[in-house]
Amino acid sequence: MGLVMSSITNLLFPPIAPASGGATSATDAREEIGDMIEALRAHLDMDVAFVSRQVGGTHRIFTHVAARGVAPLASGDLNPNENSLCWLVIQGKLPERVTDTSHYEAAACLPITDAINVRAHFSVPMRRRNGEIHGSLCCFSYRPRPDIAERDMQMIRSLAAIVSDQIESRIELEERGEDAAAQIARMIVDDALTVIHQPIYDLTAWHLIGHECLMRHKANPEVSQQELLDQAQAAGRTLELELHIARKALATLDPAHPERFIAINVSPETLASPALGQVIPEGLASRLVIELNQQDTAAGSDQVRAAIEVLKERAWVAVSANGAGFAGLQALVDLGPDIVKISPDFLAGVAADASRRALVKALVQFAADTGVTLIAQGVDTREDLQALRELGVRFAQGDVLGKPVAPGRGVRVC
Secondary structure, eight states: OHHHHHHHHHHHSOOOOOOTTSSOOHHHHHHHHHHHHHHHHHHTTOSEEEEEEEETTTEEEEEEEEESSSOSSOTTOEEEGGGOHHHHHHTTSSOSEESOGGGOHHHHTSHHHHHTTOOEEEEEEEEOTTSOEEEEEEEEESSOOTTOOHHHHHHHHHHHHHHHHHHHHHHHHHHHHHHHHHHHHHHHHTTOEEEEEEEEEETTTTEEEEEEEEEEESSOTTSOHHHHHHHHHHHTOHHHHHHHHHHHHHTTOOTTOTTOEEEEEEOHHHHTSHHHHHHSOTTOTTTEEEEEOOHHHHTTOHHHHHHHHHHTTTSEEEEEEOSOOHHHHHHHHTTOOSEEEEOHHHHTTGGGOHHHHHHHHHHHHHHHHHTOEEEEOOOOOHHHHHHHHHTTOOEEOSTTTOOOBSTTOOOOOO
């Protein structure tokens, strides 16, 4: 019997292999589950098959529905547990296999039984690996089904185990996101983040012209800005975090040096949000740079390009070039920034590398021709700094010029 059931299950519901490099995407997984539910419904000649997920302790939501003809329920519908046959199965008040609902008072008395004409009901609770029930896989018929035997239930249980594993992965992702969201919220409420300044210099006169604002965790300064941003993205709280840091950064503007600017990093999501404009006060156009990160996702965005045009009324706009070549640089310039920042990967070792010097020289000419200002980032050695000056790069930042420190404490070391 077990061998026969295994063969049938593999034929109808082949094992789901993960996509290369990781699990299947949420969309692919959803389609696969839908296909399997429909295959089960058709094989057992059921009218409806579905997967439901528990929402708290009071409701369930239908996540996947397959039906012959028009279904009496749809994905996204909520159903209270008190009016759920599956909930009675979870509680042990109904067996998993109900070939005729009229034979069970608990089933016959539920309003939903008559409302959607459930005459036979087969439900298997789905459990997480820790034993917690998170939902059910169910199929039902508009007529009694005494022909559905225990071997058919074994098939339903096998499929429920496969579906449950996929949903478990999704639940774990959601839980990690919820945990990350809570951590981001706590950081903001507890004022756990601070802003530090990395100085930016004019190399022709060796004077300080501004600072890039970077965020750090006060209690864990070893956590990088990128790690904090990754956590916010996983939590769906990028906009909230970046606006919080923008407010803190704006408070670090030095009234004693109105000639200096600050640069604030934002994602395309934040840059395109009207909320950013509400944070930036008017009258700072010469003192504020909004630096766009994740340019690879923004380069082709009409929404980001339009947002940059609006933002230019209140600030300069900078983008970072990561050395992807002139085609990539042209795509960034097409966004219409005032400033292009060249990444450390592109510039490192320029003093000893003739090819890099030639590229930098060409970039200087490219910037002049397109009207953008060029800033070298991550300049860490005196040799590279001197080479950049000789090649015509006027503005730069990096450890050789000054490491990120608390506002007001920057000291030029060159």
